[in-house]
Amino acid sequence: xxxxxxxxxxxxxxxPRHAIADAARRTGVDFDYLMAQAQIESGMxxxxxxxxxxxxxxxxxxxxxxxxxxxxxxxRMGYGDMARAIETRGGRASVTDPAxxxxxxxxxFDPQASSLMAGALATDNRAAxxxxxxxxxxxxxxxxxxxxxxxxxxxxLSVLTTDPDSSAVALLPRAAAANRAIFREPSGAPxxxxxxxxxxxxxxxxxxxxxxxxxxxxxxxxxxxPGLGAPAYPAMPARIAPSPQxxxxxxxxxHSFAAPRAEPPAHVRxxxxxxxxxxx
Numbered sequence: 003x004x005x006x007x008x009x010x011x012x013x014x015x016x017x018p019r020h021a022i023a024d025a026a027r028r029t030g031v032d033f034d035y036l037m038a039q040a041q042i043e044s045g046m047x048x049x050x051x052x053x054x055x056x057x058x059x060x061x062x063x064x065x066x067x068x069x070x071x072x073x074x075x076x077x078r079m080g081y082g083d084m085a086r087a088i089e090t091r092g093g094r095a096s097v098t099d100p101a102x103x104x105x106x107x108x109x110x111f112d113p114q115a116s117s118l119m120a121g122a123l124a125t126d127n128r129a130a131x132x133x134x135x136x137x138x139x140x141x142x143x144x145x146x147x148x149x150x151x152x153x154x155x156x157x158x159l160s161v162l163t164t165d166p167d168s169s170a171v172a173l174l175p176r177a178a179a180a181n182r183a184i185f186r187e188p189s190g191a192p193x194x195x196x197x198x199x200x201x202x203x204x205x206x207x208x209x210x211x212x213x214x215x216x217x218x219x220x221x222x223x224x225x226x227x228p229g230l231g232a233p234a235y236p237a238m239p240a241r242i243a244p245s246p247q248x249x250x251x252x253x254x255x256x257h258s259f260a261a262p263r264a265e266p267p268a269h270v271r272x273x274x275x276x277x278x279x280x281x282x
Contacts, residue, residue, distance in 0.1 A: 018046055018060055021113040028079070029121030035141050036120060037213035039148065042205055048113040055180070059110035061120040067151075068110055068119065069095035075122035081115065120148075127152050134159055141210060142203040149202070150177055158195060166196035 022040060026033035043062040044050035051058045056065040063071070069088050073095055076085030087102045088095050097103035109115045127147035131139040134156045139147070147155040154174055161173055171178040171185050171192035178185035178192075184201065185193055193201075 018048055018113040018117075021060075021117045024114065025117035025121040028118065029125060031121040031124045032141075034210050034213045035124070035144065036117060038141070038206055038209035039120060039145060040117075041209040041212065042145070048111055048116065058107075060113045060116040061148075063110050063116065063119065065107065066095060067123070069097070069106070071119045071123045071126075072106065072109075074126070075119065079115075079118045079122065081109070084109070123148065127155070130156060131159065142199070142206040145206045146199070146202055150174065158199075162195050162199055166199075167194050169193075170195045170198040 018040065019037070022036045023033055025031070026036050040046055040060050044060050046060070048060045050060070050062065052062060057063065070090070072081060072085055073088040073090060076082060076088075084102070084106050087097050087099060087106070089098065090096075097106055124144060127144055128139060130152035131143060131147055135143065143155070143159060146158065149155070150158060154177060158170070158174065161168060169192045173195060174185075185198060187193060
C-alpha cells in the first residue's frame with residue numbers, strides 16, 4: 003500500500019464502531035456479532051495486516067474472499083464500478099487493470115467497506131449453514147464459516163454432530179496447517195473437532211459479551227443514494243442466538259488462542275486507546 007492511499011482512507015473513513023453499526027443496519031446482521039468478529043479478527047484495527055497471509059483490514063479478508071464478496075454484493079452496497087471490474091473464471095476472481103485491482107484491495111482498509119462486506123458475507127454464510135444445521139446458525143457457527151469458509155465449516159459442523167471426538171487436523175489439514183495454535187494443543191497434540199469448536203465458542207462469546215457491554219454507537223445519517231437507505235438483505239434474527247453451552251487467518255486470533263491471558267499486541271492497545279479518545 004502507499005502512504006497516499008493509507009492517509010486518504012484514514013482521513014475519510016468513519017470510525018470503526020460507526021461503520022459497523024451502519025453495516026448492521028444495511029445488511030440486517032446483528033451488530034454485536036459484527037463487533038465481536040472485528041474484535042477477534044483485528045482487535046478493532048482497520049489497518050491490521052496478517053504476517054502470514056493476505057488477510058487485511060478490520061475483518062481480515064484474504065484476497066480471494068474479498069474479491070468474491072465484492073463481486074457478489076458490491077453493486078448493491080454502492081461499489082458498482084469496482085464490482086463490475088472483477089471477473090470470475092474457474093472459481094477464481096481477478097481484476098485485469100492493475101490500478102483498479104490496487105484500489106479494490108486498498109478498500110479493505112476502509113472500515114465502512116470492510117464492515118459492509120463482512121455483513122454481506124455473513125448473509126451468504128448463514129444461508130449456506132442453514133441447509134446443514136436445519137436452523138439459523140448461532141454466532142459461533144456463523145463465525146466458523148468466516149474463519150474456515152462456508153464449505154469447510156459445513157463439513158466441520160456435520161462431523162461435529164456425528165463424530166465430535168475425531169481429529170480436526172485430519173478433517174481439515176490445510177486449515178490446521180495455517181492455524182496451528184487453534185487446531186493443536188501447546189504440546190503439539192491434535193485437537194478434536196469438539197475441542198476446536200469449544201475454543202471458537204469461548205472466543206466468540208467472550209467478544210460478544212464485551213461488545214454488548216459497550217455504550218451504543220451514535221446513529222449515522224441515512225444515505226441519500228438510491229437503494230442505500232434500507233436494509234439490502236433479509237434481516238437476520240434481532241440478536242443471533244448464543245451457543246448452547248458456554249464454558250484468523252488473522253495473527254491476532256492466533257495470538258488469542260495461543261496466549262489467552264497475555265498482554266494484547268500494540269496495535270490492539272492503540273485501537274482501544276483510540277476508542278477511548280472518541281468517547282466510545
